[in-house]
Amino acid sequence: MLVMSASFVGFGSMLHDANWSVWEALYSTLSTWALPGQIAMAEMAYSGAPLLAIVLAVGFINARLLPLVASLLPHVRRADVPTWKYYAVAMLVAATSWVGTMRRLPDLGQDQRLHYLTGYGLALYLATPFATVIGYYLAGQVPQPITLALVFLNPLYFMLLFLFDLHQAAKVLSLLFGATLGPWLYLYIPNWSLIVTGLVGGTAAWWLARTPWLQKAQLHLHDKARPDE
C-alpha cells in the first residue's frame, strides 16, 4: 500500500511536470484507477500522439484487468447479491487489491469475501487521490532534484516490479523484446511505437514460448526455481 501510494505521488508529480492541471490529475486517478495506463496516457499526450493511439495503448495495457476481475469474482460471489454490484466492485480491482484479496481468501468465509474485497479495494482507492494531489503540489515546491526523483520513481518502480517474477519464459521474452523494440521504434514512429512494440514484441514472445523447445526449457527453469520458493 505504501509503494502504491508512492507511485500515485509520482504520477501527480509527473502531471505537474507536464503542465496538466491538478483537477485533470485527480480526474484521471479517480476515473481510471490503473496507474500504468495513466502513465502511458500522460507520456503519449505529452509527445503529441493521436487520440486513437493513446486509447488503443491504454486499452492494451489495461486488458490485463480482464483476467484479474474474471479470476477474482467467482471466489467472492454470493447468491443473494445482485449482479450490478459485481460491476461496481470490479472498479476496485487492480493489481494490489487483487493480490491482497486472493491472499486472504482461505481465511475468509464465503459470506465475508465480498465485504473484504470492497473494504480493502475502497481503502486503496480512496488513498490514491490524496497521493496524487500531494505529488502534484510537491513537484512545484521542493528543490528540483527531488521533483526529478518523484518523476523518476514510476519508471524505476515498474522496472523492478517486472524483474520480481521471471519464472515464465513468455514473460521474460516479452520484457526483452519490449525493452529492445520500444526505444528504437520511438525514434522512428514516436506516436505508434508503444502499440507496435506491444503487438510485435508480445506476439513474438507468446508464439516463441509456445514452441516445444522453449516449453521444455521452461519446465527445467521451474524445477530449478522450486527450492528457493
Next chain:
Amino acid sequence: MNDAMLYSPILVITLAALSTYAARAAGAFLSGRISTQSPVIDWITCVTYALLAGLVVRMIWLPLGALAATPDWVRLCSAATGLLVFFIARKSVGFGVLSGTLMLIALTW
C-alpha cells in the same frame, strides 16, 4: 501537456478511463464463464509486458519533460543503483526504488 496536444485533456482522460473500465466490465461479465489460463489471455499478458517494458526503458533512457534535461549517465546510474539494491535486498522493490531515487537526487543536487 505541451503544444503538440491538440485535443482536450478531459476527453483523453475520459476515453482512457472508459477503455480501462471496459476491461473490468468484460472481466465481470466473463467471470466463471472463461478459463483465465487460456492462450488468448497469455497473449494479452505478453502484449502488456512488451508494451510496458518498452515504455519503461524509453522513460528512463529518452525521458520527456524535466528529466530530459538530466544527462543520460545520471539516469542510467540511478536505475543501475536501484537494480543492484533490489537484487542485494532479496528482490525488495521498496528498497530498490528508494535507493535509485536517492541516487538521482544525489547526482542532480
